Amino acid sequence: xxxxxxxxxxxxxxxxxxxxxxxxxxxxxxxxxxxxxxxxxxxxxxxxxxxxxxxxxxxxxxxxxxxxxxxxxxxxxxxxxxxxxxxxxxxxxxxxxxxxxxxxxxxxxxxxxxxxxxxxxxxxxxxxxxxxxxxxxxxxxxxxxxxxxxxxxxxxxxxxxxxxxxxxxxxxxxxxxxxxxxxxxxxxxxxxxxxxxxxxxxxxxxxxxxxxxxxxxxxxxxxxxxxxxxxxxxxxxxxxxxxxxxxxxx
Amino acid sequence: xxxxxxxxxxxxxxxxxxxxxxxxxxxxxxxxxxxxxxxxxxxxxxxxxxxxxxxxxxxxxxxxxxxxxxxxxxxxxxxxxxxxxxxxxxxxxxxxxxxxxxxxxxxxxxxxxxxxxxxxxxxxxxxxxxxxxxxxxxxxxxxxxxxxxxxxxxxxxxxxxxxxxxxx
Numbered sequence: 001x002x003x004x005x006x007x008x009x010x011x012x013x014x015x016x017x018x019x020x021x022x023x024x025x026x027x028x029x030x031x032x033x034x035x036x037x038x039x040x041x042x043x044x045x046x047x048x049x050x051x052x053x054x055x056x057x058x059x060x061x062x063x064x065x066x067x068x069x070x071x072x073x074x075x076x077x078x079x080x081x082x083x084x085x086x087x088x089x090x091x092x093x094x095x096x097x098x099x100x101x102x103x104x105x106x107x108x109x110x111x112x113x114x115x116x117x118x119x120x121x122x123x124x125x126x127x128x129x130x131x132x133x134x135x136x137x138x139x140x141x142x143x144x145x146x147x148x149x150x151x152x153x154x155x156x157x158x159x160x161x162x163x164x165x166x167x168x169x170x171x172x173x174x175x176x177x178x179x180x181x182x183x184x185x186x187x188x189x190x191x192x193x194x195x196x197x198x199x200x201x202x203x204x205x206x207x208x209x210x211x212x213x214x215x216x217x218x219x220x221x222x223x224x225x226x227x228x229x230x231x232x233x234x235x236x237x238x239x240x241x242x243x244x245x246x247x248x249x250x
Numbered sequence: 251x252x253x254x255x256x257x258x259x260x261x262x263x264x265x266x267x268x269x270x271x272x273x274x275x276x277x278x279x280x281x282x283x284x285x286x287x288x289x290x291x292x293x294x295x296x297x298x299x300x301x302x303x304x305x306x307x308x309x310x311x312x313x314x315x316x317x318x319x320x321x322x323x324x325x326x327x328x329x330x331x332x333x334x335x336x337x338x339x340x341x342x343x344x345x346x347x348x349x350x351x352x353x354x355x356x357x358x359x360x361x362x363x364x365x366x367x368x369x370x371x372x373x374x375x376x377x378x379x380x381x382x383x384x385x386x387x388x389x390x391x392x393x394x395x396x397x398x399x400x401x402x403x404x405x406x407x408x409x410x411x412x413x414x415x416x417x418x
Contacts, residue, residue, distance in 0.1 A: 030401050042309055049305035053282035219287040224352050
C-alpha cells in the first residue's frame with residue numbers, strides 16, 4: 001500500500017466523519033424545530049379547550065330563585081327537593097332526562113314514589129344532570145332539563161314534578177331527535193308553568209351554565225352515571241328500582 | 251422475519267396505531283367537559299391534574315397519531331404512544347380491580363354504565379395489541395413512505411458507496 005493510498009483513505013474517513021456530524025446536527029436541528037412546533041400546537045390547543053370548557057363559571061340564571069319556587073327548593077348540590085322535609089326517609093336521585101335506565105326506573109317505581117311523597121313518607125332530591133346530548137340528534141338531554149328548570153321557576157315544585165314524570169313517560173329513544181322547544185314549552189304549560197315566563201328561558205337555554213355546573217358537581221361527588229340512588233345519604237349499589245322500593249319499605 | 255415483511259409491518263403499525271389515536275382524540279375533542287369527567291371517573295389523578303389531562307389528552311392523542319401516520323419522529327412518537335397505552339392499561343385494570351363500572355372513555359362516552367366492566371378485558375387486549383405495534387416501531391422506527399425518510403436521510407452511506415461515487 002502506498003503513502004498516497006493512505007492519505008486518500010484518511011481523507012475519505014475524515015469526509016465521512018464530517019458528513020456524519022452534519023447529519024447528526026441536522027437531525028437535532030430539524031427534530032428540535034418539529035418538537036418545538038408540536039409543543040406550541042399542544043399549548044395553544046389546551047388553551048382553546050380550556051376556554052371552550054365553561055364548567056365552574058358562575059351561572060347567570062339559577063333555578064329556585066323565583067317566587068313560584070319555594071326558597072329552599074334547590075339545594076347546594078344542584079338538587080330539586082320534592083316532598084316533606086320532615087319525612088323519615090330521604091332519597092337522592094341522579095338522573096339524565098335522555099337516560100333510558102332512568103326512564104325504566106321511573107316506570108318501575110315512579111307511581112310508588114309519588115304516593116310515598118304525598119303521604120309524607122319520603123323526601124326526594126332530584127339531582128338532574130345532562131351528559132347525554134351526544135345520544136340525541138338535537139341535544140334533547142340539556143334542552144329538556146333546561147325546560148324542566150324553567151318550569152320549576154315558573155310553576156313551582158309541583159309543576160316541576162309533573163313535567164319530570166311526563167318527560168320520562170315520553171322519553172325519545174337514544175339516537176333520535178327529541179321534541180323541539182315549542183313542544184317542550186307546551187309540555188311545560190300543561191304541567192303548570194306560565195307560558196309568559198317559561199317561553200324565553202326555554203328558547204334561550206337560560207339554565208345552560210347551571211346545568212354544566214350541576215353535571216360537573218355529580219362527577220366531583222364521585223357519581224359517574226345515571227341513575228344513581230342514595231338513601232339517607234348512603235349510596236345504593238345493585239338494582240336502583242329495588243333500592244328505592246327497599247327504602248320505601250318494600 | 252424477511253426484511254420485506256418487517257418493512258410492511260412497520261408501515262402497517264404506523265397506520266393502524268396512528269389511525270386509532272387520531273380517531274380516539276377527534277371523538278373526544280368537541281366536549282372538553284366530558285373529557286375532564288371521564289378522566290375524573292377513574293379516580294386516579296389529583297383534582298389539580300384532572301382538568302389539564304382532560305383538556306390535553308385528546309390533543310396529545312391526535313398529535314401522536316398524526317406523527318405516526320406521517321412517519322415523522324417515528325421513534326419518539328412510538329415511545330409516547332407506548333407510554334400512553336401502558337397508562338391506559340393500568341387505568342382500566344385498576345378500575346376493574348376496584349370494581350368501578352365506568353366506560354373507559356377511550357373513544358368518548360363518559361362515566362358509569364351498567365355492565366361496563368364486561369368490556370374491560372377487550373379494552374385491555376386492544377391496548378396491549380396497540381402497545382405491541384408501538385413497541386415494534388420503537389425498535390424499528392425506520393420505515394418507507396415516511397417524513398423521517400425525507401427529513402433525516404438514513405445513516406451515512408457505507409464507505410464503499412462513497413468510493414463508488416467518487417470513483418466516477
